[in-house]
Amino acid sequence: MIEATLCFPLRNRSDDGTDEVLLIEKRRGLGEGWYNGPGGKRETGETFRECAARETREEVGLEVEPAALEKAGELTFLLDGEGHTNCHVYRTRSFTGEPTASDEARPEWVSVDEVPYDQMWDDDSRWLPGVLEGRTVRGEFRFAGGEPLDEAAFVDHDLEWDVSLESGRDGSP
Numbered sequence: 001m002i003e004a005t006l007c008f009p010l011r012n013r014s015d016d017g018t019d020e021v022l023l024i025e026k027r028r029g030l031g032e033g034w035y036n037g038p039g040g041k042r043e044t045g046e047t048f049r050e051c052a053a054r055e056t057r058e059e060v061g062l063e064v065e066p067a068a069l070e071k072a073g074e075l076t077f078l079l080d081g082e083g084h085t086n087c088h089v090y091r092t093r094s095f096t097g098e099p100t101a102s103d104e105a106r107p108e109w110v111s112v113d114e115v116p117y118d119q120m121w122d123d124d125s126r127w128l129p130g131v132l133e134g135r136t137v138r139g140e141f142r143f144a145g146g147e148p149l150d151e152a153a154f155v156d157h158d159l160e161w162d163v164s165l166e167s168g169r170d171g172s173p
């Protein structure tokens, strides 16, 4: 199973108080052309928090402290009945730097009320609104139709809200 992370930096705009999330438009790889949070696959020896912080730095140039990430979700994506990817989701209001485009990603601050779910993975509209409201979620999402995952069809899902994520299923927070 692939172990991956997503990170959703949040800010409150000082002029009108709008709550915004930093999304990326993914320029290559899985989910190319869609909006998502910064994130990616975990490397050997990394914790999930370290992975989320590294991917955020590499993709959009924001510095986040692994310890300042708040665990918001654990999502499992299944493809044709088999576990494909475990995704650990974080959010944070604590970061430094200005978002900068990279080869992999074009960053964009978006109002949390105007997230472009029609240009994202099909499952995101089921769980991301709650995550952006500050809730925690554990979910299983079933896809069918073979590799790659981003060309498979989203079939159905199960969600559990307001769960304790103090410790992940593998024991790593």
Ligand SMILES: Nc1nc2c([nH]c(=O)n2[C@H]2C[C@H](O)[C@@H](COP(=O)(O)OP(=O)(O)OP(=O)(O)O)O2)c(=O)[nH]1
Binding pocket: 004, 005, 006, 028, 029, 030, 031, 036, 037, 038, 039, 040, 041, 077, 085, 087, 121, 122, 123, 124, 149
């Ligand atoms: N929002 C959302 N993200 C997803 C879904 N499925 C899924 O794998 N992801 C995330 C997990 C990872 O952060 C990202 C895929 O990993 P990645 O960015 O490293 O993939 P890639 O093929 O570009 O990898 P690489 O070669 O650049 O390392 O997509 C989904 O259904 N919704």
